[in-house]
Amino acid sequence: MDLSKTSSAIDFKADCLIEKKFPKVCFAASSGGHLEEILRLTRMRQTCPHFFITEKVEGVGMLDNEKVYQLPQLKRSDLAIPALMAKAFIRTARCLCAERPDIVVSTGALATVPAIVIGHIIGAKVVYIESQARTTSLSLTGKLARRFADAFFVQWESLLEAVPGSIYRGMLS
Numbered sequence: 001m002d003l004s005k006t007s008s009a010i011d012f013k014a015d016c017l018i019e020k021k022f023p024k025v026c027f028a029a030s031s032g033g034h035l036e037e038i039l040r041l042t043r044m045r046q047t048c049p050h051f052f053i054t055e056k057v058e059g060v061g062m063l064d065n066e067k068v069y070q071l072p073q074l075k076r077s078d079l080a081i082p083a084l085m086a087k088a089f090i091r092t093a094r095c096l097c098a099e100r101p102d103i104v105v106s107t108g109a110l111a112t113v114p115a116i117v118i119g120h121i122i123g124a125k126v127v128y129i130e131s132q133a134r135t136t137s138l139s140l141t142g143k144l145a146r147r148f149a150d151a152f153f154v155q156w157e158s159l160l161e162a163v164p165g166s167i168y169r170g171m172l173s
Helices: 007-019 033-038 042-047 081-099 110-121 140-145
Strands: 025-029 050-055 068-071 103-108 125-129 151-154
Touching (some): 025 081, 068 081, 110 140
Parallel strands (some): 025 050
């Protein structure tokens, strides 16, 4: 059933416009460059209620005035990765079930896979933005995210051919 044609959906859209409701956004990004890229989405961060899921590391002071859920830093080379990933899924599930975001926006990497998967399961729209470092092929996280993303953005036009169905709007800036 197409909800956009029902009167309740029209009423809901009208209420959102009148009350200036905006979707609640979960920004999920690993520390470092992935987090820096997601922080470039300033208009969305200024407009929409939001929170962050990121890794617990030194130097996330840029998020001092933000609501942040922290996960352990994950590295594929770590021998304990299965246990750490399970822990990350549990923490992320608790966070997303409590916050109930309408949209999950992620720039990767590994630590954000739980947010992408669980966001999809709970009915949030999932938007994945492949790292600008990826110019000719997808990252491992990008390959996984494609299965769950409602919108998949690449930051290089050269990736459009390699990733059918992806969207190119330029670099995050």
